Amino acid sequence: MSVADNPKRILVVKLTAIGDVLMATPVAKALRQAFPDSYIAWAVEKKAADVVIGNPYLDEVIVWQRSVPGSIPCRAAHFVKSAWQLGKTLRSKQFDVCVDLQGLIRSAFVCVLSGARRRVGFADGDEGSVLFYHEKYDPGSSDLNAQQRNLDILRVLGVESTDTAMYMPISDSDRSFAAEFFRDSGLEDCKVVAFCPATTWANKHWVPEGWAKVADLLWDRYHVKSLILGAKADIPLANTIVEKARSKPVISAGQTTLKQAGAIMERSVAVIGVDTGLLHMAVALDRPTVGLFGASAWRCFLKKPNFVWVAKEFPCSPCQRHPICKDVDCMRAITPEDVLGAVKPWIEQ
Known part of the structure; x- marks a missing residue:
C-alpha cells in the first residue's frame, strides 16, 4: 500500500464482550502508529464501552445500545431505531475503511451501516458475515492468540505489528x-x-x-x-x-x-x-x-x-x-x- 492509499478515516468494529474487546485493543495502537494523522474511531456496544472510552489511540468511541429490557415488540422497535441512529452517525463520519474484528452478522451489519468504501473482515467469520466484506483476511491457525489474530488482519491495510499489549484506561x-x-x-x-x-x-x-x-x-x-x-x-x-x-x-x-x-x-x-x-x-x-x-x-x-x-x-x-x-x-x-x-x-x- 502506497502513502497515497493510506486510509484517512478508519472505523474499527468490535462490539462485545468485555474480554474480547480488551483483546482487540492492541489494534488501536497499531493503527495510530501506522497512520498517525488518520481519524480512528471504534464502534462498541454499551456494555463494553468502558474498555475503549479514554483510549489515547482513538479519536472517537461510537457507542451502540443495541438491546434494552422489555417486551419483544419494544425490543424490536428499539433495535430498529438504534440501528437507524447508529447508521446515520456512522455515515456522517465518511469512513474510508471499516475493519470488523468481531466476525458476526451484527458486526458486519455495522460495517455496512458505516458506508465505508472498504469493508475488511476475517475469512472465517461466522453467521454469514463474510458475505458483507470487500476484503477477507484468512488468519490461518486457530491456535493463534486473540491479540495477534486481531493485529494480523491489519496486514490488509499494510500494517504489521506484534505488540500484543492490551490497554484498559483507568482515570x-x-x-x-x-x-x-x-x-x-x-x-x-x-x-x-x-x-x-x-x-x-x-x-x-x-x-x-x-x-x-x-x-x-x-x-x-x-x-x-x-x-x-x-x-x-x-x-x-x-x-x-x-x-x-x-x-x-x-x-x-x-x-x-x-x-x-x-x-x-x-x-x-x-x-x-x-x-x-x-x-x-x-x-x-x-x-x-x-x-x-x-x-x-x-x-x-x-x-x-x-x-x-x-x-x-x-x-x-x-x-x-x-x-x-x-x-x-x-x-x-x-x-x-x-x-x-x-x-x-x-x-x-
Whole structure:
C-alpha cells in the first residue's frame, strides 16, 4: 500500500464482550502508529464501552445500545431505531475503511451501516458475515492468540505489528473511588486478593465452595482479605461465597463501573478469576493474575510472567458452550490448594 492509499478515516468494529474487546485493543495502537494523522474511531456496544472510552489511540468511541429490557415488540422497535441512529452517525463520519474484528452478522451489519468504501473482515467469520466484506483476511491457525489474530488482519491495510499489549484506561476519579471503597470496607491497611468468580457461561464457573475455601486459606495462612468483583447479576453468587466462607470476603459486585473495578484491581496484590472479562482486564492492567480454566479455549491465551493458569487436562476440554459431562468435571477438578499454590508467590513478596 502506497502513502497515497493510506486510509484517512478508519472505523474499527468490535462490539462485545468485555474480554474480547480488551483483546482487540492492541489494534488501536497499531493503527495510530501506522497512520498517525488518520481519524480512528471504534464502534462498541454499551456494555463494553468502558474498555475503549479514554483510549489515547482513538479519536472517537461510537457507542451502540443495541438491546434494552422489555417486551419483544419494544425490543424490536428499539433495535430498529438504534440501528437507524447508529447508521446515520456512522455515515456522517465518511469512513474510508471499516475493519470488523468481531466476525458476526451484527458486526458486519455495522460495517455496512458505516458506508465505508472498504469493508475488511476475517475469512472465517461466522453467521454469514463474510458475505458483507470487500476484503477477507484468512488468519490461518486457530491456535493463534486473540491479540495477534486481531493485529494480523491489519496486514490488509499494510500494517504489521506484534505488540500484543492490551490497554484498559483507568482515570484518577476511578482510583479515588477505589481508595474510598477500600477505606469504607476496612481494607485500607490490608493485603487484598480480588476474586472474579462469575461469567455469562455457567460452564466456565468454578464451585462456590472452592472460592470460599480459598478466601479462608488466604486469611488463615497469610492474613490476606478477599474481595469479590462482578456485575449486579453476580451478587447472588457473591453472597453464596460469603455465606460459605468464615473469612467473609468483601463484595464490590454491582457497586462499580468497569473502570472502577479496574482501579480496585490496581490496589489488590493479585486477581483470581474464571475466563471472564474482568480477568482479562486484570491482565491488561498488568496485575498478577491467576486464571481458572477448563470449558473455554484457554490454551491459546497469551502467556505472561504474571499471568498463570490453573487447568486440568481433560480430553473434552475445551467444550465451549456444549459440555458433554454432567458437572463440568474439568472445573470441579481444580482444588483450592491448586489456586492457593498459584497465587502464593505474589502474596509472599
